[in-house]
Amino acid sequence: MIEARGLVKRYGSTAAANDLSFTIRPGLVTGFLGPNGAGKTTTMRLILGLDYPSAGTVTVNGKPYAQLPDPMHEVGALLDAGAVHGGRAACNHLLCLAQTNGISRRRVDEVLGLVGLADVAGKRSRGFSLGMRQRLGIAAALLGDPQILMFDEPVNGLDPEGILWIRNLMRSLAAEGRTVLVSSHLMSEMEYTADHLLVIGRGRLIADCGMSEFIARGSGQAVLVRTPQADALGRAVTTAGASVSAGPGPGELEIRGLTQEQVSDLAFARGIRLYHLAATRVSLEHAFMELTADSVEYRAA
């Protein structure tokens, strides 16, 4: 459980985190979503006590992070896969981290196997590919077998195989009842992994809700039709209480407030010919764009 109350972090005149209050509940993958520079990394650094907040508090399992007796047993974090000494062998890197929390050398070998780096355990991490470094960072996070895991942009720059591996890992960690906080600026990535969403833009919390609720908060379902009798269909659906807007192509209409079946029935009853009829699912990406656009307008006004 991670709790933030009124968290503020200012760098000069800009606020990277602006009055953030949220609770990250156990047993869920919480997606931490926002465009680049929204304050995701800053917030994670505040949680881990790497940066000090300008105002507000954040606690992990009820305590400020720095007061956790053996933090690796409670929180595992991967903020920056590059944050290792390249001249140190992978196993020694993990060993020096493990020793601070009284974790055994055997566990080091275990996590190296778990992330698939056992073969290069004795190699210096300087020669590692981005994907291997990411695995090394995840191995470090898993060392203490923590209940809470935090990953900052874990799929950034990874190849499809690496992305799939991370996705599956996060799902399986959550399935074991762990709390996973994962940040991304890729909205589509969240659709595969997150149960719950924290959306921030310009340091402010825009949404804190379930994934499905978030999508519903956007414009919701729409039905896209193409018809030679656009005027007649427009009148018909407006009478039925729906809203209509011009679709992306000629002769296309976007109808909201009616289901695909209802639109089809209306058209059939009026003898209106339809060439195309499809429900368009509003993507997370779209919903996100709309929400952040709102917040920008709100700020400008």
Place this chain on the structure above:
Amino acid sequence: MTSLTIATRPAARTIHSELTKVRSVRSTYWTLFLLVLASIAWCVSYCLGTVHQWPTMSAQDRAGFDATQDTILGLVLLGQLVIVVLGALMITAEYSTGMVRTSLTVMPRRGTLYAAKAAVFAAVSLVLSFVTSFGTFFLGRILLASTHAGASLSQPGVLRSVVISALYVEVCGLFAFGIGALVRNTAGALTLAFGFLLLLSELIRTLPVFLHNDLTRWVPGGDAINSMTATVGGQIPHTFSAWGELAVFAGYAAILLLLGAVQFARRDA
């Protein structure tokens, strides 16, 4: 007792971890090797040169020959430059690689982490500088055997000179460690440390003589090092005693270590 055990356990673990860090990178071995090599090279070339000239030296020159100072001066003059690199890197390498964020995530009590780092560096460099100072001293005695001019530890000031040389190198390392924590950047830390150790004594030469004579005891360089290492010829003018000079530099190092600790604890990582 129990509470003490619990309180010291994280510290002991962190020291263990820092020792692993030091042992697991090649740069440590390279720097330490360079320090020993430079000290030995100085000792050998000085002693062989002296042995070569000995037959033609005047009685006065022979009396003024300081076998102790000349054999271990390599450790002081060259070793200080090497140990400064190692001391600064202890801290700045954590920042340049970003490792410090990982280190603080697993050990968020910053005071403990800083102290463990300083303690491990102090211990490693202390062992090495003592082994080198005594090693070069005895090596010099062997090389100078034919002249019968080699010093013995029982002669006045000799043991003091050998011990202070090692401690001075240690102090220089801790000094650089403190600067490293303050500026968090290898190039910056080395520039400042070298500037202080090498340039300051040159800069005060431009001052009027009376000012220079007042200041020289407070500034690292020829006069202060001479006072710490000389075993013949009595007290060097315008300086404190050997231990006094060491105390001055230990004081500088202590202040910088303390300021570094405050910065390490207070600033965002």
